[in-house]
Amino acid sequence: MKMKKLCFLMLALTLVAGLAAGCSSKEEAGGSGGGGNSGKAQEIYFLNFKPEIEAVYKKIAKDYEAETGVKVKVVTAAAGTYETTLKSEIAKSDAPTIFQMNGPVGYQNWKNYTLDLKDTKLYSYLSDQSLAVTSEGGVYGIPYVVEGYGIIYNDAIMKKYFALPDKAVSVSSMAEVNNFATLKAVVEDMTAKKEQLGIKGVFASTSLAAGEQWRWHTHLANFPLYYEFKDNKDFDNTVLAGLASKEVEFKYNQNYKNIFDLYLQNSVTKGTLLGSKSVTDSMAEFALGQAAMVQNGNWAWSTINEVGGNVVKAEDVKFLPIYTGMSGEEKQGLAIGTENYLAINSKVSPEKQQASIAFLEWLFSSDKGKAYVTNELGFIAPFNTFKEEEKPTDPLAKEITNWMAKDGVVSVPWTFAAFPSEQFKNVFGDALLQYAQGNQTWEEVVTIFKDSWKTERAK
Template sequence: MLLVFSVLAACSNANTSNPPASNAGGSEEGQGSAKKDVKLTFFNTSAEVNTVFEELFKSYHELNPNVTIELIPTPIGGAQLEKFQSLLASNSPATIANLDAGTILQFKDKFLDLEADKAKYEALTKPGAIDGALLDGKFLGIPWTAQGYGLLYNKRVVEEAIGGTFDPASIKTRDDLAALFAKIEAAGTAPVMLHGADWSLGAHYLGLTYSLQSESVDSNRAFVEELKNGNVKLSENPQFTGLMDTFDLLIKYNARKKDPLVADYNKDSADFANGNAAFYFMGDWTWAVIGGLEGRDQEFGIIPVPVSNNASDYGNAQVAYSEPKLLAIDNSGSTPEQQEAAKAFLEWLVTSEKGQTAIVSEMGLSMPYKEVAVQGSNIISEAVTQYVDNGNAMNIGVINYLPQDYWAKTGASMQKYLVGKIDRQGLVDEIEAYWKSYAGK
């Protein structure tokens, strides 16, 4: 299910001139494409859309007969990183890799520095998109999709419970949320669905702790280092304690309170979509499950997770937002011709109508680009985009710098807390012990 958390990315070009932002939906032919036959390989960790990528490769080959792109598929699950490492070890790296940002950072010496293309992509993307993709200050991967998460809501259920129109901006504090939950429960519906999987609890919920400290990713990284060194007491950290106070509220009103660790993602998503819970702590990626359900409700939205009773506190008005996967170009075994052809393909992917249609309509994802000629069907993603466009997005880029096991280890502790096996202090002790185990690393 970790794959649900991450889902996709893309782009770049060999031509040194900067095309205007209005290039989206323009020329279908890859600009600056290779003049002689070039074969590229594409390592894809978004396994659920393998066939969509393969069709894109065919379309691009029709436009550029001298460029052939071969998919290197990966299984859904944990074997993806091992396969990527094996390609490096065998001196046969993929020309293009669709990877989690943290993986690109881990192997940063193996990828092409795209600094020369940075200004071009800053012009093409929404404000902050490229800054959010930087890894140790370097532009190593091109963003092609973006995702957000928070408290999704089923509009019909909420409005029937309150007897009127629901204004998501009315929930500014934890007390606002508590009052709304009480009304929904009184109306006979479960107020919230809390998915009990470790990735949801450890990465998505508890993971907010590290992003809530500051709007600066570098400052948040410094906070994590202080955690490792034992210089932070979470029990005295207002962001953590506020987040956990809200978690207690979610536990109280959880639709799965009788069996919170079942963690059936498809069932939880379907029950929310069918009106069996008013809210759902999850992200816009759940549209892949609920979008095609027959008989589901039709209107959904998202609000941030309120973390305090001071409406102006950072996080109360911001939806968690990230570019979960980036497209990077190999610099360890690829030829200059392959690298230039890869740049041309990636730019075509994110700016052409064909590429945008595949990403937005067929994959059901949103793009952090200014000019997108395709209207998507993902209602929740569109709601996230409104927060982004209004400047109310929380950059959770600090997660790119966290250990690979942080979500599983701390997620297990959150599961214990969820079912009452440990109290708040016990949770603090386990989380702090985890981070201290990484001291000096």
């Protein structure tokens, strides 16, 4: 009897082991998320950053579950509480499988929880892979919505200029303007011919009123500091290099001065009057056809479009990179950035990781997913999976995607995330106003810039 019981027990154990092995092999075969097969993760968890689009994500989740059988749990942190919520949720047994982080800075906080995505289709979809959060050859954050800025120009005015029989430059279209020297030659000749062109100045006003200086103390200052921090080989990211810098050389201050002077000297408004000019003023000048160019971002289209008496047609609104005279800038693109990156939780099961990646790949490559992204989430998505008719119709948004897709052109990342404080930016902005009004030398501005950085970093 004992022998029979022992044999029966051994047989049962063998059967259980066989079943377990079979289940194990099915789990391993699960791969990326999708249908209702037992070997695949049946639920993933997305911790959303933006309350205003929670309802859209829940609609997306419902459609995805209907199509694939995989449930997407969407939880949204209250405004201003994302980091706190993520810290709480990531420690739970049912932790988020997809979460968001604030670029390289956020990565430093969450690098122990981020999966390397370099071999995923999601990463291959990026139009400009330099935008991803990377570290030591790995890819840990994928940007999913971007914005960008540069020099906005009215192509109708530019075509009018290039058609002039007495123009002083050899270039015949904006496609040939790809460095500072060419831009300067075109702009200065346009200033000499502004009456023929029917404009008050090539550039709209360089707004330097208090609270209106962000285009210069932040967006334009991004360029010399991006190049300075890029020279620091101890870091593979310019934001991290900037955050580690207790002092700056302002090494490329002459490049900043190049473009800033070009704005000032070829503008609708004289430098002495810029202390009263706002961004709204400069955008109105552009919209009314008084200026051919203005530095701003894709968000400016709504302002341009809503100006009463606007004469600029949507098809004529284009972007040019901000050239400053740097070596090799012919390959420089627009300043493209975001504070929104997707990451996959490296601590959840491989099946949930793959299912999470599959969901994101569906969202940014399937017809249904892309329609949600463009039409309901309202994103400028930085992925090459979007066909022309699937991209935003806003002309500046279209320009952003076009520039990111140009072969051999590299976007300039938003390095201003490393600037020490608002106080630093405001001190620099006030110094720029004094320079524009002729009350300070450029050398004094440079000294103020460097001293302010050092002071703010020491706090």
